[in-house]
Amino acid sequence: MTDTAYLEGLLAPVPDEIDAVDLPIRGALPPELTGRYFRNGPNPLPGQDPGHWFAGPGMVHGVRLRDGRAEWYRNRWVRTASLAGKPFVSERGVDRTAVPANTSVVRHDDKILALVESGFPYELTPELGTVGPVDFGGRLTTAFTAHPKLDPATGDLHVFGYGALPPYLTYHRLTAAGELLDTRVIDVPGPTMMHDFAITEHHAIWLDLPVVFDAHLLGRGMPYQWNDGYGARLGVMPLGGGPVRWIDIDPCYVFHVGNAYEDSAGNVVLDAVRYTPGSFLAEWSGIGGATAGSEAAHAGGGRTGGASRAAGGVVASDAATGASLYRWTIDPVAGTAAEQQLDDRSVEFPTINDALVGRPSRYRYTVGDTEIVKYDTGSGAVTAVDVAGRPGEAEFVAARDGAAEDEGWLLSIVSTPGGSELRCLDARDLTEVGAVLLPRRVPAGFHGCWLPD
Numbered sequence: 482m483t484d485t486a487y488l489e490g491l492l493a494p495v496p497d498e499i500d501a502v503d504l505p506i507r508g509a510l511p512p513e514l515t516g517r518y519f520r521n522g523p524n525p526l527p528g529q530d531p532g533h534w535f536a537g538p539g540m541v542h543g544v545r546l547r548d549g550r551a552e553w554y555r556n557r558w559v560r561t562a563s564l565a566g567k568p569f570v571s572e573r574g575v576d577r578t579a580v581p582a583n584t585s586v587v588r589h590d591d592k593i594l595a596l597v598e599s600g601f602p603y604e605l606t607p608e609l610g611t612v613g614p615v616d617f618g619g620r621l622t623t624a625f626t627a628h629p630k631l632d633p634a635t636g637d638l639h640v641f642g643y644g645a646l647p648p649y650l651t652y653h654r655l656t657a658a659g660e661l662l663d664t665r666v667i668d669v670p671g672p673t674m675m676h677d678f679a680i681t682e683h684h685a686i687w688l689d690l691p692v693v694f695d696a697h698l699l700g701r702g703m704p705y706q707w708n709d710g711y712g713a714r715l716g717v718m719p720l721g722g723g724p725v726r727w728i729d730i731d732p733c734y735v736f737h738v739g740n741a742y743e744d745s746a747g748n749v750v751l752d753a754v755r756y757t758p759g760s761f762l763a764e765w766s767g768i769g770g771a772t773a774g775s776e777a778a779h780a781g782g783g784r785t786g787g788a789s790r791a792a793g794g795v796v797a798s799d800a801a802t803g804a805s806l807y808r809w810t811i812d813p814v815a816g817t818a819a820e821q822q823l824d825d826r827s828v829e830f831p832t833i834n835d836a837l838v839g840r841p842s843r844y845r846y847t848v849g850d851t852e853i854v855k856y857d858t859g860s861g862a863v864t865a866v867d868v869a870g871r872p873g874e875a876e877f878v879a880a881r882d883g884a885a886e887d888e889g890w891l892l893s894i895v896s897t898p899g900g901s902e903l904r905c906l907d908a909r910d911l912t913e914v915g916a917v918l919l920p921r922r923v924p925a926g927f928h929g930c931w932l933p934d
């Protein structure tokens with residue numbers, strides 16, 4: 482592995498923005514898929530090395546589908562203040578518009594937003610032009626997660642922001658009309674990297690895990706690293722705000738939540754992709770993150786070529802285990818959390834039928850190196866299909882309102898060195914329905930979304 486693996490192979494950026502129309506299709510696309518598929522990810526400018534995969538400027542790839550046709554593909558950088566050369570930190574403080582906007586795309590209150598967890602959302606047009614940063618009338622003064630949670634019952638968008646300076650964690654609630662109503666500081670002991678969280682019908686669940694800001698790493702890439710001394714906790718908070726019940730768990734890291742819900746016994750059930758300390762270190766070092774003890778990390782510019790010791794001395798003997806789907810069953814009254822591995826495949830990017838966010842739901846979808854995987858958490862059955870390429874996050878699109886939980890399609894960009902396709906799979910059995918042959922390779926990136934007309 483080289484020091485810049487995040488600029489190579491399937492992660493290599495593309496050098497320019499292009500447009501293509503009337504794209505070739507294999508198979509048949511369901512006419513119900515009329516709308517846009519947008520996928521965000523880092524795409525450094527030609528010659529640029531951001532120091533970490535997560536730090537490259539965001540580029541959104543879009544495919545416009547209508548009535549079984551693929552009308553266009555285009556890719557556009559998000560025109561952020563960062564892309565224009567403005568610094569994130571200066572003598573005037575932190576500029577939350579000088580961020581890469583590279584992680585996800587969501588639509589709320591008819592606004593399409595490109596998100597990154599370090600700063601403000603950037604509004605995009607349906608044609609992928611950049612409107613500009615959004616601070617909700619000046620009410621947003623913190624960062625804004627790339628993984629907001631839309632409550633399917635209320636239409637509220639639950640959001641948080643984390644940062645290196647106090648307050649380390651802040652919760653926000655936006656109404657269905659896009660008004661930022663509530664902002665509450667959540668008390669946590671330190672500045673951890675909190676990439677995702679979960680909601681249920683009545684709770685928000687915080688992931689206070691031991692990947693912690695380190696000022697010595699400022700200046701290049703991501704100034705966060707594993708910290709053995711921090712501990713690991715889940716926090717259960719009344720949705721909307723209130724006292725947080727913190728529950729210690731075995732140290733681990735979670736980038737992504739699958740779903741959470743309340744069971745009939747009053748437990749909070751949380752499904753997420755869990756990294757062991759060693760698998761986190763292996764992943765983090767592979768994308769530009771510091772992984773060694775603080776002295777070595779600082780002397781070596783934050784990198785030690787995949788060293789397998791964490792700060793504090795965890796020996797990363799579990800590096801090869803990868804990240805896998807786990808379940809925590811939390812008793813918020815007793816303050817306990819039982820941990821269970823649901824499957825040992827190495828996967829990431831869990832998705833669900835978004836109509837069931839925070840509600841009991843049976844199916845989870847994830848991707849492995851060359852597989853798309855479906856879990857039936859009711860029966861325990863796992864279905865995996867090899868897609869002969871690297872699959873990106875598989876976005877679930879329901880066939881219609883009121884359909885069965887898995888009646889719909891999965892959309893995933895599958896890439897090889899030779900190119901990329903937008904695959905459409907039947908979510909019930911993972912068979913391919915059709916695919917759009919894209920005019921160029923799409924670099925492996927982060928999160929996509931389907932925006933129906």
Ligand SMILES: [Fe+2]
Nearest residue numbers: 627676737927
């Ligand atoms: Fe993410």
